Amino acid sequence: MVARKEKVGNVWRNINVKQPKAIEHYNNYMNAVDHSDQILPKNCALRKCMRWWKTLFNQIIDIDIVNSYILFQLHPIEHPDNEALKRPQKFAIAEYREELVRDLAGLNEYGKRTWGVCYCAYTKVY
Numbered sequence: 001m002v003a004r005k006e007k008v009g010n011v012w013r014n015i016n017v018k019q020p021k022a023i024e025h026y027n028n029y030m031n032a033v034d035h036s037d038q039i040l041p042k043n044c045a046l047r048k049c050m051r052w053w054k055t056l057f058n059q060i061i062d063i064d065i066v067n068s069y070i071l072f073q074l075h076p077i078e079h080p081d082n083e084a085l086k087r088p089q090k091f092a093i094a095e096y097r098e099e100l101v102r103d104l105a106g107l108n109e110y111g112k113r114t115w116g117v118c119y120c121a122y123t124k125v126y
Contacts, residue, residue: 039066039093069096 001016049055076085101107 039069065097065100066093068100069093072096 002019003014004017005012006015007013049058073091076082076087079085
């Protein structure tokens with residue numbers, strides 16, 4: 001049962017309504033998907049293209065990055081002794097993307113790491 005408000009005249013009353021099982025299962029088991037859907041629009045590499053498959057490819061890459069970011073946030077909790085997983089408390093997805101690109105491209109890190117500062121706009125890659 002789910003509580004719902006109903007207006008009778010000028011008075012609001014709480015009534016109990018039977019919730020469908022499908023909605024109950026969705027609310028209980030799909031929290032990570034909702035979290036992923038909330039993060040995705042904030043850091044999206046979506047580009048308008050004439051070719052539909054390019055847009056689809058970019059969307060799949062964005063979803064993969066967001067899902068790996070969520071798993072990356074959970075991993076240090078499961079392995080608190082691993083120094084390689086230490087990050088600041090507020091490690092944003094933009095910083096995660098930058099680190100991911102640098103690791104995949106094999107680029108060197110900038111001397112001492114200053115978390116929270118994005119160097120992407122100032123760096124020339126040859």
